Amino acid sequence: MKKIVLMLVFALMATLSVAAQEKKADAPKADAKPAAALPSADEILDKFVKASGGKEAIQKLTSRTSKGTFEIESMGISGGFQSFAKAPNKTATVIEIPGFGTVQQVFDGTKAWDSNPQTGLRELAGAELAAQKRDGDFYQTINMKSHYSKMTVKGKEKVGTAEAFVVEAVPTEGSPEKLYFDVTTGLLIRTDTERESPDGKMAIEAYMSDYKMVDGVNIPHTLKQVTPMFSMSIKMTEVKHNAPVEDAKFNKPAN
Amino acid sequence: MKLRKLLLAAQLVISLVCFLAVGQAQAPSQAVVGGVASTEKPYNVRQKTFDIVWRTVKDKHFDPTLGGTDWDKVRQQYEPRLAGLNSDAELYKLLQQMLGELKQSHFNIVPPEAIIADNTAEPPNGSIGVDLRIIDGQAVIVRVEAGSPAEQIGLRPGFIIKQVGDAKVEQIMVQPGKGELSEKIRLLHSTRRVMRELNGEPGSSVTLSFLNGKDQLQAVTVARARLKGELSPRLGNFPPQYTELEWKRLPGNIGYIRFNIFTTPISEKIRAALNELRDAEGIVIDLRGNPGGVAGIATGIASRLSDKSGMLGTMKMRSSELKFAIFPQQNAYLGPVAILIDGLSASTSEVFSSGMQELGRAVVIGEASAGACLPSIFEKLPTGALFQFAIADFKTPKGILVEGRGVAPDFEVKWNRASLLSGRDAQLETAIERLAQARKRERAIK
Numbered sequence: 001m002k003k004i005v006l007m008l009v010f011a012l013m014a015t016l017s018v019a020a021q022e023k024k025a026d027a028p029k030a031d032a033k034p035a036a037a038l039p040s041a042d043e044i045l046d047k048f049v050k051a052s053g054g055k056e057a058i059q060k061l062t063s064r065t066s067k068g069t070f071e072i073e074s075m076g077i078s079g080g081f082q083s084f085a086k087a088p089n090k091t092a093t094v095i096e097i098p099g100f101g102t103v104q105q106v107f108d109g110t111k112a113w114d115s116n117p118q119t120g121l122r123e124l125a126g127a128e129l130a131a132q133k134r135d136g137d138f139y140q141t142i143n144m145k146s147h148y149s150k151m152t153v154k155g156k157e158k159v160g161t162a163e164a165f166v167v168e169a170v171p172t173e174g175s176p177e178k179l180y181f182d183v184t185t186g187l188l189i190r191t192d193t194e195r196e197s198p199d200g201k202m203a204i205e206a207y208m209s210d211y212k213m214v215d216g217v218n219i220p221h222t223l224k225q226v227t228p229m230f231s232m233s234i235k236m237t238e239v240k241h242n243a244p245v246e247d248a249k250f251n252k253p254a255n
Numbered sequence: 256m257k258l259r260k261l262l263l264a265a266q267l268v269i270s271l272v273c274f275l276a277v278g279q280a281q282a283p284s285q286a287v288v289g290g291v292a293s294t295e296k297p298y299n300v301r302q303k304t305f306d307i308v309w310r311t312v313k314d315k316h317f318d319p320t321l322g323g324t325d326w327d328k329v330r331q332q333y334e335p336r337l338a339g340l341n342s343d344a345e346l347y348k349l350l351q352q353m354l355g356e357l358k359q360s361h362f363n364i365v366p367p368e369a370i371i372a373d374n375t376a377e378p379p380n381g382s383i384g385v386d387l388r389i390i391d392g393q394a395v396i397v398r399v400e401a402g403s404p405a406e407q408i409g410l411r412p413g414f415i416i417k418q419v420g421d422a423k424v425e426q427i428m429v430q431p432g433k434g435e436l437s438e439k440i441r442l443l444h445s446t447r448r449v450m451r452e453l454n455g456e457p458g459s460s461v462t463l464s465f466l467n468g469k470d471q472l473q474a475v476t477v478a479r480a481r482l483k484g485e486l487s488p489r490l491g492n493f494p495p496q497y498t499e500l501e502w503k504r505l506p507g508n509i510g511y512i513r514f515n516i517f518t519t520p521i522s523e524k525i526r527a528a529l530n531e532l533r534d535a536e537g538i539v540i541d542l543r544g545n546p547g548g549v550a551g552i553a554t555g556i557a558s559r560l561s562d563k564s565g566m567l568g569t570m571k572m573r574s575s576e577l578k579f580a581i582f583p584q585q586n587a588y589l590g591p592v593a594i595l596i597d598g599l600s601a602s603t604s605e606v607f608s609s610g611m612q613e614l615g616r617a618v619v620i621g622e623a624s625a626g627a628c629l630p631s632i633f634e635k636l637p638t639g640a641l642f643q644f645a646i647a648d649f650k651t652p653k654g655i656l657v658e659g660r661g662v663a664p665d666f667e668v669k670w671n672r673a674s675l676l677s678g679r680d681a682q683l684e685t686a687i688e689r690l691a692q693a694r695k696r697e698r699a700i701k
């Protein structure tokens with residue numbers, strides 16, 4: 001967190017040095033409307049929060065446990081997963097890949113690790129850790145602006161049959177992302193991101209669908225992740241909120 | 256919101272679960288998996304299968320130019336022959352020929368009958384317990400398993416197999432000029448074919464004639480014993496593979512680890528072996544004859560032999576690339592390492608040996624490897640066969656393409672019949688020597 005704060009400070013200093021007349025900003029601001037026909041990023045995000053159940057409903061939640069399945073049809077690989085999230089910012093995911101073993105990814109609010117039987121345990125750093133911090137925010141839906149230094153509405157595009165507003169979001173660390181919000185429902189239906197790791201950068205398109213209300217919040221139950229190598233389909237089979245989640249779930253995985 | 260990032264860890268892991276293996280390491284079982292009961296007419300299913308194979312190469316090959324191969328013309332050349340096919344077996348032969356036009360490794364059709372069933376960890380195959388190499392055109396035994404039927408009947412390293420059953424070895428081997436990628440690949444396929452004839456059902460027997468150490472022709476009938484290793488679990492479309500690992504401590508406190516293929520059960524076994532060998536003066540990793548396997552296993556092993564981050568190389572796909580990154584693990588073995596390779600070391604073996612060599616983490620000894628090193632995946636075809644196709648090329652950390660070239664050892668030591676007959680393994684001896692020298696240098700510096 002300290003690193004992100006420092007980066008923001010340096011970014012701010014740089015801005016001041018070249019444009020001293022500009023007022024100091026407390027937080028990054030979404031761009032103004034780029035065209036008359038398009039809403040602002042703030043308006044799109046507000047609609048997204050409402051479509052997701054509203055700020056109040058989201059804030060009532062303190063934990064989430066999910067179960068589901070995944071499949072990579074082209075490679076004949078399928079398996080199950082469990083995911084745990086606890087406010088304000090702890091996450092853990094346990095994925096079982098038959099014939100391979102257990103893959104774990106944990107963020108304890110400060111540090112993040114992943115572990116698999118192939119490469120063992122490793123601590124995440126740099127852009128990877130920053131992404132974990134961003135995604136580890138339990139209230140990310142309502143805090144989205146705070147995770148990006150810049151959000152710009154780029155236009156409208158079709159996502160399947162739906163029309164979507166395209167928002168380019170520049171994280172404080174890592175590559176820019178594209179977020180696609182359904183024009184009609186306001187929900188997030190696609191993201192284009194680049195996952196950075198020591199293995200390199202991997203472009204990932206994610207398509208969210210099958211939104212269902214669970215305890216007053218709207219949660220996508222189906223996800224399709226498309227990479228240059230394959231497509232992965234993920235289905236949520238169970239989502240529970242506010243059930244007790246032991247802090248031990250977010251400990252560093254065993255090596 | 257978070258669902259979109261939910262399984263990214265799995266995405267990356269599975270991205271490295273691509274396969275680098277040149278065909279099946281062992282003779283296939285009789286079991287059939289994945290046969291598709293179809294009500295469609297055979298011709299239609301074959302046409303669909305042909306379309307998928309042709310289209311996959313066209314759309315997914317890592318090099319959109321296909322190295323200059325006119326793929327549309329290839330289709331025009333092969334598609335008319337579909338009408339004359341009488342069986343799926345003929346289709347697979349046709350498809351394999353078509354894929355051969357690419358002149359690259361890792362484009363294979365695996366017929367349903369060659370896919371091992373995954374309902375047991377017990378290997379379905381039997382073996383007489385020898386390993387062999389083609390040396391100067393002869394099928395020479397290079398290893399005899401201790402306690403095996405071959406050892407009991409008196410077969411020894413250096414003996415030359417001349418005939419298996421009714422077939423002379425020269426007839427079994429692939430003849431030059433039959434569309435093989437290279438001489439090295441021809442020898443690899445020839446060795447596999449002779450091994451397939453030697454191996455078979457446990458309890459069955461095979462009659463073979465051979466030249467002994469005095470070049471006298473002898474004939475024996477040897478019973479095949481069930482293989483002692485295990486079958487790896489199915490990993491998606493990657494069928495179970497016969498997997499064996501041995502490790503021991505050699506004189507001079509040198510550790511020795513040999514495994515026949517990179518599969519998921521190997522990871523844990525190697526970790527255990529490295530723990531036991533933590534105090535060894537050096538470690539030899541024997542990849543001679545190892546055809547490859549799951550690519551990510553190589554980075555896992557490298558991670559247990561290193562205290563520095565790095566990579567074994569890069570796989571470049573059509574629109575992106577991934578590194579085979581090394582993540583140093585606690586209690587890694589940091590003493591000197593030697594890797595043994597030969598012409599049958601392929602794919603993941605080449606990723607591991609070339610990467611470790613360029614990182615300066617291991618000295619490579621033996622013969623140049625196969626030069627068959629393209630990351631691939633398996634997809635199931637409508638007929639139930641599997642289609643293995645390369646999705647990327649592989650380059651070493653210094654950017655050298657291994658496909659078609661192979662890994663050149665730091666110290667070339669060729670298989671040699673005379674030394675085998677005298678009970679020596681010259682490649683292993685060189686490795687032990689080099690490790691002892693490396694240790695000596697380390698101590699001198701300290």
